[in-house]
Amino acid sequence: xxxxxxxxxIVSALLFSLxxxxxxxxxxxxxxxxxxxxxxxxxxxxxxxxxRYHNNLNGQxxxxxxxxxxxxxxxxxxxxxxxxxxxxxxxHVEDLTxxxx
Amino acid sequence: xxxxxxxxxxxxxxxxxxxxxxxxxxxPLVMAFGTAVLTPKNxxxxxxxxxxxxxxxxxxSFTLFCVYGGQSVDATPFHxxxxxxxxxxxxxxxxxxxxxMLMVVTGVGSLVMIYxxxxxxxxxxxxxFFSTLSLxxxxxLGIVLANNLLMLFVFxxxxxxxxxxxxxxxxxxxxAGDASKKAFLTNRIGDFGFMLxxxxxxxxxxxxxxxxxxxxxxxxxxxxxxxxxxxxxxIFMGAMGKSAQFPLHVWLPDAMEGPTPVSALIHAATMVAAxxxxxxxxxxxxxxxxxxxxxxxxxxxxxxxxxISCIGGFTALFAAVIAVQQDDIKRILAYSTLSxxxxxxxxxxxxAKTGDASASMYHLVTHAGFxxxxxxxxxxxxxxxxxxxxIWKMGGLRSxxxxxxWTFALGTAALxxxxxxxxxxxxxxILAVALEANPxxxxxxxxVTVLTTFYMSRLVLVAFFGKxxxxxxxxxxxxxxxxxLPLLVLAVPSAFIAWLPLGEFLSGHFKPGHATHGxxxxxxxxxxxxxxxxxxxxxxxxxxxxxxxxxxxxxxQDPLSAKLGLLSQAMRNRFYIDExxxxxxxPLHNLLSQIADAIDRWxxxxxxxxxxxxxxxxxxxxxxxxxxxxIQTYAFLFTAGVLLIVLLALK
Numbered sequence: 001x002x003x004x005x006x007x008x009x010i011v012s013a014l015l016f017s018l019x020x021x022x023x024x025x026x027x028x029x030x031x032x033x034x035x036x037x038x039x040x041x042x043x044x045x046x047x048x049x050x051x052r053y054h055n056n057l058n059g060q061x062x063x064x065x066x067x068x069x070x071x072x073x074x075x076x077x078x079x080x081x082x083x084x085x086x087x088x089x090x091x092h093v094e095d096l097t098x099x100x101x
Numbered sequence: 102x103x104x105x106x107x108x109x110x111x112x113x114x115x116x117x118x119x120x121x122x123x124x125x126x127x128x129p130l131v132m133a134f135g136t137a138v139l140t141p142k143n144x145x146x147x148x149x150x151x152x153x154x155x156x157x158x159x160x161x162s163f164t165l166f167c168v169y170g171g172q173s174v175d176a177t178p179f180h181x182x183x184x185x186x187x188x189x190x191x192x193x194x195x196x197x198x199x200x201x202m203l204m205v206v207t208g209v210g211s212l213v214m215i216y217x218x219x220x221x222x223x224x225x226x227x228x229x230f231f232s233t234l235s236l237x238x239x240x241x242l243g244i245v246l247a248n249n250l251l252m253l254f255v256f257x258x259x260x261x262x263x264x265x266x267x268x269x270x271x272x273x274x275x276x277a278g279d280a281s282k283k284a285f286l287t288n289r290i291g292d293f294g295f296m297l298x299x300x301x302x303x304x305x306x307x308x309x310x311x312x313x314x315x316x317x318x319x320x321x322x323x324x325x326x327x328x329x330x331x332x333x334x335x336i337f338m339g340a341m342g343k344s345a346q347f348p349l350h351v352w353l354p355d356a357m358e359g360p361t362p363v364s365a366l367i368h369a370a371t372m373v374a375a376x377x378x379x380x381x382x383x384x385x386x387x388x389x390x391x392x393x394x395x396x397x398x399x400x401x402x403x404x405x406x407x408x409i410s411c412i413g414g415f416t417a418l419f420a421a422v423i424a425v426q427q428d429d430i431k432r433i434l435a436y437s438t439l440s441x442x443x444x445x446x447x448x449x450x451x452x453a454k455t456g457d458a459s460a461s462m463y464h465l466v467t468h469a470g471f472x473x474x475x476x477x478x479x480x481x482x483x484x485x486x487x488x489x490x491x492i493w494k495m496g497g498l499r500s501x502x503x504x505x506x507w508t509f510a511l512g513t514a515a516l517x518x519x520x521x522x523x524x525x526x527x528x529x530x531i532l533a534v535a536l537e538a539n540p541x542x543x544x545x546x547x548x549v550t551v552l553t554t555f556y557m558s559r560l561v562l563v564a565f566f567g568k569x570x571x572x573x574x575x576x577x578x579x580x581x582x583x584x585x586l587p588l589l590v591l592a593v594p595s596a597f598i599a600w601l602p603l604g605e606f607l608s609g610h611f612k613p614g615h616a617t618h619g620x621x622x623x624x625x626x627x628x629x630x631x632x633x634x635x636x637x638x639x640x641x642x643x644x645x646x647x648x649x650x651x652x653x654x655x656x657x658q659d660p661l662s663a664k665l666g667l668l669s670q671a672m673r674n675r676f677y678i679d680e681x682x683x684x685x686x687x688p689l690h691n692l693l694s695q696i697a698d699a700i701d702r703w704x705x706x707x708x709x710x711x712x713x714x715x716x717x718x719x720x721x722x723x724x725x726x727x728x729x730x731x732i733q734t735y736a737f738l739f740t741a742g743v744l745l746i747v748l749l750a751l752k
Contacts (some may be wrong), residue, residue, distance in 0.1 A: 003411045032733075093733065 014041035024087035027083055029091040033074075040070050120170055122176040125158045125165075125203065127244050130732070133235035136228055147228035151235045152214045158242070159207035166204055166488035171197035171609055173246060174659070175312075178747040187251075187303070194248035197610035198462060201576070201603075202245040202378055204468055206371050209473045210238045212587035216477050219583035220362055220484060230270060233721040235447065237263035241371050245378065250299045250309040253379065257295065257339065260372050261288045263391065268359040270341060277358040284352035290613040291342015291349050298335030302386075314386045323390040330393045332548065333386045334403030334448050336379075344376025344442045347416040351679055353439055357431040361480030366432060369438050369476050377445045380409075381462050384611065387453040410450025410538075414545040419676070421552035426661065429490045430479045434472070434558050437516065440549055441468050451538040452611075459607035460530035467523035467598055470517040472592035486573035493658060494571030495564040502579045508588040513561050515595040517554040517641050520626075521644030523598040525637065529626040530604055532633035543633070547640045549636040554644025559652050561598060568657025623752035668717035 015038055022035025044063045051059030085091050132154030136147040152434035178192030214234055221230050240263050243256030247457035263287075269281030276672040303309055304326050306317055317324055325332055340346070347355040356368050367373070380387075391404035417440045424436035441464070483490055485502055499506045518529070528550065535542040569575040579585065626634035651660055671677065729735075 019739060020736075021714050024740070093731070097730070099730070 005049055009046060012042045012046040012049065012080045015039075015045065027094060029093060029096075032093070032100075033077055033081065036073065037070065040066060079091050112481060117177065117197055117695070118173045118176075119165070119193075120174045120193060121161050121165055122246055123296055123694040125207070126193065126239065126700050128154045128158050128161075128234040129242065130239040130467075135240065135251070136235075137232040141228045148214075148218055148231050149340075151231035152211065154216075154235055155207055155238055156211045159204065159211050162200065162203035162207050165195060166200045169195055169200060171606060173444060178244075178248070181252075187309070189251050189325065190249060191252055192248040192310075193246040196244070196383055197606060198378070201462075201466060201607070203242065205374075205469045206238065206241050206245060209365060209370045209469055209591075210241075210526070212590055213362045213370075213473065213477070216365075216480070216584050216587040217360075221360065222479055223284070226270070230360070233263060233266050233270070234363070237367060237445040241375065241506040243255060244375050248311055248371050250314075250383075250656040252743075253382075254292075254299055255376070256298065257343070257379075258292065260343070260375060261292065264288075264356070264367055264372055267363040268356045269372075270363065271357055274358070278350075278360040280355040284356050287349050287352040288342040291338045291340070292422055294335045294338025295340075295342070298332050298338065300334060300465060301325075305332070309361040311382060314383075318385040318389050322388075323392070324631070325386075325392070327390065327392040327394045329386070329389050330391050330400060330405045331397065333389075334408060335407065336383060336386060336539050340376030340380050340446065342376070344373050344446060345416075345439055346376070346412050346417055346443065346446055346556060348678070350420065351682060352441050354432050354435045354475045354675070354732045357429070357435050361414070361431065361469055361476060361483060362437070365473045365476030365480065366434065367474040373438060373442055374445075374465045374469060375462055377442065377465050380446070380449045380585050381458045384449070384453070384458050384610045387450070388456050397729065404453065406450045406453030408450070409453075410447045410542060413443045413446030413448070413450055415443070416440070417447060417549045418545055418552075419443075421549045421556070422555045423672055423675050425552060426659070426669050427556075427667075428493055428659075428673075430482065430492050430495075430560065430564065431476070431490055433492070434475055434479055437475075437556065438472060440553065441472070441516070444531055444546065444549060445527070447542060448534055451534050451542060454538050455532075455534070457608050457611045459604060459611050459639055460527070460534045462528035463530055463604045464524075466603060467515070467527040467595070470591055470598065471512045471595040474588060475512040475516065475688075476590055477584070477591065478505050481505040481584050482509075482577075484580055485577040486571070487571035487576075491571075492560060495569070495574045496567045496571075496576055496655065497565070497569045498574060500564040501577045504579060504585040504588065507605075508592045510561060511567070511592050513557045513596055517557055517644065518637055519641050520638065521596075522601055523595050526599045526604065526626060527639075529630070529634050532637050533630040535625075536630065536633050543636075547636050550637055550640035551647075554641045555648045558645050558648030562648060562652040564656070571659065604668040609695060626646060629671075639702060651695055656667065 019035045019038030019040075019042060022038065024037065025033050026032055044066055047059040047063050047066075049064075051057060081091065084096075088094070088095065114593075129151075131152050140146045140150070140163045153582050174195070174197040174320045176193035176195070178190045180188060182189035191256075214231065217230065217234070219228060224230060237260065240256050240259035242254055244260060248258060263314060265281045265285040269277050298307065302314070302325070305328055306314055308314060308317070323329070341349045353368060353373065359363055359368070387404070387406040387409070391406075393400045420436045420439035420443060423435050424440065427433045443466050445461040446466070448464065451457045452458040452460060457574045480493065481497060481502065482505060485498070485505075486495060489495065499638035502514050511522065515524040518525040520526075532543060535546050569577075625745075626637075662673075665672070674680070
């Protein structure tokens with residue numbers, strides 16, 4: 001049995017759900033960040049699958065863009081996280097409430 | 102010639118002589134505030150400035166009186182509040198009534214203030230006393246000069262305020278505080294009716310200017326149609342409050358808690374006369390065609406003026422009866438004032454038939470003179486007896502205080518109505534009007550004269566004759582000259598005012614070109630209305646002989662109390678009017694205020710205000726829970742929302 005479009009899409013949906021679960025449920029900022037990356041890659045997988053299915057390269061071009069932007073975003077995000085950790089000695093969202101009333 | 106030159110000058114310079122009236126009005130106010138703010142600690146300067154303010158006002162009034170006499174002129178007005186449909190103006194009007202009243206107010210005012218130098222000497226709030234008196238004079242002059250009803254009402258209320266301040270001058274005494282509140286509240290009831298009356302006149306006649314109103318009434322006596330009677334009575338309510346007519350008379354005897362000069366100026370000579378003066382000012386209301394709205398149809402055929410004369414006559418008799426059994430020297434005079442005011446109000450009502458209220462204005466002027474003198478004399482006695490006010494603890498003061506005694510005796514003769522003193526002539530005019538209008542009122546007038554002579558003779562015989570009955574009277578001595586001088590000055594008009602043709606002067610105001618009695622003024626009453634004059638004189642002689650037979654031998658206590666028994670008890674207790682008010686009006690008022698309080702507390706503050714704010718607050722607190730500030734929660738909710746939309750879209 002050769003894998004069809006729906007197999008790729010199911011995997012993509014599973015990956016997306018896992019990423020979302022990480023973003024919503026975890027309390028460590030690094031893990032939340034990783035969850036975000038997972039969600040981005042789930043979208044990439046869906047785009048590549050659709051691109052292949054339609055024999056249209058536009059989707060794969062889009063994926064390249066996403067990977068590039070994501071790399072930049074990771075660089076900035078991680079830098080912020082490291083700076084925050086140095087300042088507060090923690091990366092847990094419960095401890096980062098100084099803007100709350 | 103000189104008059105013409107003055108008029109010529111006035112035209113050239115643009116300001117007019119009558120604008121002096123503004124100076125008369127403003128001067129006491131400037132002095133009141135100036136001394137209260139700048140020299141509260143300096144007793145001499147405060148007294149000097151306040152007194153000079155009123156004295157200068159008197160001199161200016163005298164000038165205006167000499168220049169204009171009975172002419173009717175207006176000082177330059179200014180526009181105060183131009184509101185849609187009503188141009189509220191502040192304007193001063195000079196005519197026979199107002200120039201005469203100006204002289205009465207400032208004249209008695211200056212004498213009372215000079216008297217106060219001695220009387221209030223030991224008081225620590227000296228400046229407050231003088232500046233409040235000046236404030237009162239200012240307010241009273243406003244009433245006298247006002248050319249429209251709105252301005253009159255404003256100053257009417259100001260008079261109420263300054264009276265409140267002066268009755269409660271010794272506010273640390275609870276009785277003084279209570280008396281001032283009572284006076285103010287009782288007056289408010291009358292003033293409320295007055296205000297309704299002014300509103301009624303404004304809505305029906307479209308103007309509040311007294312001269313305009315008068316012109317409109319002359320052109321059309323049925324101007325107010327069916328509302329004439331009601332508007333007249335509502336306006337009269339104001340006079341009922343200020344001039345203390347039954348049933349709003351209860352505040353005046355209590356107002357004697359104030360210092361005696363205040364009683365002399367405000368509660369004998371001027372403020373209480375304001376009601377009568379105001380009635381004379383709007384006299385055209387009562388000579389107009391009477392009419393009542395359908396709901397008051399049972400009053401058809403009765404004019405507002407006749408109701409006024411009934412109330413006045415009743416007050417006169419009622420108060421005179423009470424005065425017979427009072428023991429406090431000031432209270433006797435207070436009830437006497439009530440009774441004389443009743444006579445004046447009665448004369449206004451009766452005068453409506455002939456269109457001439459000059460009798461009541463005449464009596465007002467003479468009464469202001471001798472009653473102020475009597476009060477100042479009483480103050481002198483109280484001062485000498487170390488603040489003893491019970492006449493049964495006085496006695497034998499005649500030889501100890503000769504000046505006070507002689508002026509007091511003269512005042513008594515004038516009040517009782519013994520010729521040739523002033524009271525006889527003015528009271529005679531009232532009796533003549535009553536005889537012409539209605540014999541019942543004539544009877545009331547004669548009876549009041551008998552009672553007046555009786556209680557005043559009782560007062561003089563008990564307090565000044567016989568032997569001292571108390572410690573205070575034993576050590577009494579004549580008051581300082583600052584106190585006796587005003588007494589002597591006031592004695593002059595009481596003795597000689599009858600020589601002036603004041604009655605003619607005033608009736609010229611109400612009926613221009615009216616034929617005057619003419620002839621000899623002193624014996625005039627016996628010529629033009631012998632019945633009234635003879636009855637008036639007879640009443641005085643009868644009253645005096647009655648009093649002399651009871652009190653002539655200087656008894657130690659009142660022989661009349663035993664003779665009258667229960668009636669005397671009722672008279673001493675002022676016919677229980679205060680108790681009736683305490684029993685009916687006060688609980689009713691308490692009930693109403695409790696209901697109002699409950700409505701305010703539970704309905705307005707509870708449901709409307711707190712309820713609304715409570716709903717908003719609870720909703721706010723509930724919604725606040727949604728705003729957690731946690732991005733994870735938002736992300737979860739956001740995803741859940743997207744899923745929901747997708748599900749709905751796919752369905």
